[in-house]
Amino acid sequence: MARIRGEVIIEAPVEEVFDLVADERTEPAYNPRIARAEKVGDGPVGRGSRFVVEPKGMGDRGEMHLEIVEYERPHRLHNMIRSPYMRVDGVLTFQDLDGATRFTWNWDMALLGWMRLLSPVLALVGPRWERRNWVGLKSYLESGRR
Numbered sequence: 001m002a003r004i005r006g007e008v009i010i011e012a013p014v015e016e017v018f019d020l021v022a023d024e025r026t027e028p029a030y031n032p033r034i035a036r037a038e039k040v041g042d043g044p045v046g047r048g049s050r051f052v053v054e055p056k057g058m059g060d061r062g063e064m065h066l067e068i069v070e071y072e073r074p075h076r077l078h079n080m081i082r083s084p085y086m087r088v089d090g091v092l093t094f095q096d097l098d099g100a101t102r103f104t105w106n107w108d109m110a111l112l113g114w115m116r117l118l119s120p121v122l123a124l125v126g127p128r129w130e131r132r133n134w135v136g137l138k139s140y141l142e143s144g145r146r
Contacts, residue, residue: 018074024051030140
């Protein structure tokens with residue numbers, strides 16, 4: 001298992017950052033490695049919401065299923081992600097910094113099946129990949145493209 005942690009300061013209000021991250025359907029806008037993300041079921045985004053996410057180049061076999069386990073707007077999200085090759089359990093926190101947001105991630109990631117052999121690689125490159133995702137979010141929000 002790999003623990004992947006980090007933080008980034010985003011020049012946007014905490015509610016805006018939280019809402020964008022909580023709604024997984026927005027991830028393809030700021031993460032170029034995600035092809036699509038769809039919400040499963042009706043109702044607003046909140047505790048119990050589920051999403052199907054497809055990484056680019058993996059098709060249906062790479063689908064990840066994300067569920068929001070805890071939803072404490074605008075300060076904390078606890079997500080569980082499941083796929084045929086990986087399990088992720090993690091908490092995202094959002095701290096108001098007078099109009100900006102300190103955004104932190106803390107993921108426990110485990111590769112499954114034959115992919116477990118790549119666990120040492122995940123521990124090395126995972127933090128950089130994850131940081132790239134969230135710096136993409138920062139750029140997206142700060143550029144005004146939303």
